[in-house]
Amino acid sequence: MAQALRQEDFDSVRVRDGAGLRFEVADEVARLGCTKALVLSTPQQCDLALEICEALGDAAAGVYSKAAMHTPVDVTEDVLSHLSLSGADCLVAVGGGSTVGLGKALAYRTGLPQITIPTTYAGSEATPILGQTENGVKTTLTDAKVLPSVILYDPELVATLPVGMTVTSGLNAMAHAAEALYAENRTPETTNLAIQGLKDLAQGMPKVVQAPDDLDARALTQRGAWACGTVLGRVGMALHHKLCHTLGGTFDLPHADTHAIILPHAIAYNARAVAEELAPITEVLGGENAGRALYDFGKSLGAPLALKSLGITEADLDHAADLAVQKPYPNPQPVTREDIRALLQSAWAGNVPAF
């Protein structure tokens, strides 16, 4: 049974930022009243996980480095079988949304507290949302139990993000803010936070693409990602996130690239119904309309523009459109299979948004 969210659940998360903060992880474990942390990472970030283990010293319970995109349930079950043997009484997730997702999946099942050290802009650390994939289908749940106890934003860790992922991950974050602007349950606070996140990323991303080691600009983009992640956790998402989940879960497409490609198209689709709500996007990025502004911003940073570049075939688009309209959800513009198929065609080809 999902635990209902209260304001104090969000307020209880300890959020810190600063260069080199990862080296204070042992103090954070002690502050939680814990003694042994299992460190989680992807295989690609195992060296970083070992560095965190070293920083933990006696408080390290080992490394599990098989986190994977879209949080496959079999990976979670594999860690669970190691967890009690490890003696861990808390978790440290160091990495992008995949690793943070694994930490959340374990916290959901065990109640162990988590410290997250994000290395991308996905924003999962700031949300009570857990997406998991089983038998090719991605489902999400929302539960206070999956919120981390501590988030450490260390800009040195995003400075290692390759430029391509910097761009797609930043656009993933902006997607949360864009959909928050028209969320049914938005409040003035969530709208302000979404606009702040958009501004920070619009200002910071061109800088970090030019100079990936600029730690001030990296810190700005991390602040933006936190704001965007926070609004993702507080209001409902619509067409854009639903489409990305379908494409990611069923066709195993890379999460951030999929967001980067779909975003201008989904926003243009909805702009027909909520142009006024989306006005902050053109105020921040310039341009005539929100969809085109996002398309041009992504293009200027070298973002991927075409779904076909991710390996999905034109024939897959029919199945994707079928899945995308299977379960109704609130969206400003009515969702029809015909329109969604047209949206996907345009995104597949890499065209400017059709709507």
Ligand SMILES: NC(=O)c1ccc[n+]([C@@H]2O[C@H](COP(=O)([O-])OP(=O)(O)OC[C@H]3O[C@@H](n4cnc5c(N)ncnc54)[C@H](O)[C@@H]3O)[C@@H](O)[C@H]2O)c1
């Ligand atoms: N539940 C939520 O609120 C939420 C929000 C956003 C994303 N997500 C989930 O997060 C996952 C995607 O996360 P992601 O886009 O951050 O990708 P990711 O975590 O899969 O990272 C992609 C790759 O980049 C590597 N990487 C990450 N940071 C790096 C760095 N600084 N330097 C070098 N390499 C680095 C990773 O090890 C991995 O190999 C998806 O499963 C998505 O569903 C969940």
Ligand SMILES: O=C(O)CCC(=O)CC(=O)O
């Ligand atoms: O996949 C999840 O864990 C949920 C992801 C989410 O809602 C945000 C996103 O798609 O970036």
